[in-house]
Amino acid sequence: MRRTLLFLVAVMTTVPLFAQQSSARKPNVIIIMADDLDSRQLSCYGGKNIRTTHIDALASEGLKFNQIYTSEAMCVPTRASLFTGLYPVRHGSFQNHKPVYDTLKSVGHYLADLGYRVGLTGKDHVTKPKTVFPFEIIQGFEPNCVAPTDDYTLDGVKKFITRNDKPYCLFVMSINPHAPWTVGDTTEFDPDKLVLPENWVDTEVTRRQFVKYLAEVRRLDNQVGDIAKLLKETSQDKNTIVVFLGEQGAQFPGAKWNLWDAGQKSSMLIKWPGNVKPGTQTDALIQYEDITPTLINVADGQPIAGLDGKSFLPVLLGRSQTARQYAYGIHNNIPEGSPYPIRSIRDTRYKLIVNLTPDQDYYNRFMMNEKQKDRNSVWFSWTTQAATNSNAKRITERFVKRPAIEFYDTQTDPWEFNNLATDPAYQERIKLYQQKLQAWMKQQGDQGAALDITYAQKP
Structure with a gap:
């Protein structure tokens, strides 16, 4: 009998924690996603301008994930990648507001x-066609990211959970903190005391707009707090994974x-009581395409063949410090401006950006x-300031005129x-990254500059 007990104890200590839970009820998941969040403003990521209490x-x-990246820094492609586990060229939404291919699953x-x-409740830019995104739409959060208000109620969320x-x-x-930055209490912030990002030009207009932006970050933080409170009130907090995502950077x-x-x-925080160690962080390289494969893994499903993303569950459970070797980036500028295709590849330290039409000026409408x-x-x-200020000139010229590499x-x-x-000193590494990037583009069917054109809209 004693030997049997010792054997069972040995099995329980060597079987992964998730496998031990497979016979129990599967965990719920709530994913709270921001809209155009400058993740460096979050105080848990070192931000100095606002104390994001609930996100913290x-x-x-x-x-806390320190190295999570979107493959295309705009709303629709990022969300399509999140839902499908595919990079933009393969899911079809490789330009903002371009629809995904209607043959996909998510x-x-x-x-x-x-x-x-x-x-899904709230911003619904990527919920069509229904055959690809069969979400149950829950009323409560504002679906239109450019709405002048962001009023919300948790009644529908409570019923759903x-x-x-x-x-x-x-x-x-x-929808916070997406422009036009019309909600929130701006009196919390003194524009003269704000710490501006180093790639900005310090002007009065910039500080005034930044105040409006931070007021919406406060609204976002409060929403996170309300969801956390609801989970506790409904006794859902013990068996619910809570994920916070920052999406791409600010406008x-x-x-x-x-x-x-x-x-x-971007930013990602994951709370999973009893499974994820509190107060920890990782430098494992993650992309949005990896989130759906991880959710499938969490739900005890088998990996889906053909997805670009891969599960980072071992990182989540503290069993690995690494996930992927490289993260990739793609930008196609139409319809947000004139054609300006860009590609990138990075690891946790070095980053290569290739501007495919460097003879052109970058323009965003x-x-x-x-x-x-x-x-x-x-x-x-x-x-205006660039006319008399050398730092402003450097920043604005860098934005408009870019080198090939x-x-x-x-x-x-x-x-x-x-x-x-x-x-x-970096030529060998640059050559290697160019080769890796070209191989990725070929694997994706990415035609480069030829992709950044105007496409006929479906009726």
């Missing part, structure tokens, strides 16, 4: 096949719609539109100002 609580109660299918109810004993996966898609010059880290670098200077006031305040040591140069492309 997730970091203290779970695992997390809505994969988790439903494993016994989950899959719902308490409806029955079936496990659920719910995507709570906030300020040099971030969203670019492949610099200010646009591509939402930030640099001469006909709408009132709505593009930040950029034009920068160019950019190569950065993001560890020593996190704002990617020091281009090492011509440095002899």
Whole structure:
């Protein structure tokens, strides 16, 4: 009898924790996603301008990911990658607002096949066609990211998460802090005391707009707190994985719609009581394409053949410090501006950016539109200052005119100002990264500059 007990103890200590739970009820999942969040503003990621209390609580109660990247720094491609586990060229939404291919499956299918109810509330840009995204749409959060208000109620969410004993996966898609930055209490912030990102030009207009942006970050943080409170009130908190995602960077010059880290670098916090060690962090390299494969793994499903992403469950459970070797990036500028295709590859330190049409000027209609200077006031305040300020000139010229190759040591140069492309010490590494990037593009069916054209819209 004693030998039998010793054998059982040995088995329980060697079998992975998740496998021990396979016979128990599968965990629920709530994914709260921001909209255009500058993740460096979060206080748990070192931000100085706002104390994001509720988001920080997730970091203290779970695992913080320091190296998560979107493959395309704009809303629709990022969300399509999140849901499908595919890179943009393969899911079809490789330009903003371009629809995915209607033959695909997504997390809505994969988790439903494993016994989950899959719902979504809030921003619904990527929920069509229904055959690809079979989410149960839950009323409560504002679906339109450019709405002048962000009023929300948790009634629908509460009904969804308490409806029955079936496990659920719910995507709570906030519209904060997406422009036009019309909600939130701006009196919390003194524009003169704000610490601006180093790749910005310091102007009065910039500081005034940044105050409005941070007010919406506060709204986002409060929403995270309300969801956490609801889970506790409904006794859902013990068996629910809570994931916070930052999406891509903010709608300020040099971030969203670019492949610099200010646009591509994101945030992810995961709380999983009893499975993820609280107050931990990882430098494992992750992309949004990896999240759906991980959810499938968490739900005890088999890997789906053909996905670009891979499960990082071993990292989540503290059994590995690494996930993928490289993260890739793609940018196609139409319809947000004139053609300006960009590709990138990086590891946890070095990053190669290839501008495929460097003879052209970069232009974005939402930030640099001469006909709408009132709505593009930040950029034009920068160019005005550039006439007399050498730092402003350096920042604005860098934004418009770009070399064919950019190569950065993001560890020593996190704002990617020091281009090492011509440095002899890095030529072998640059050549290697070029080869890896070209191989990835070929595998994806990525035609490069030929991809950044205007496509006929489906009726």
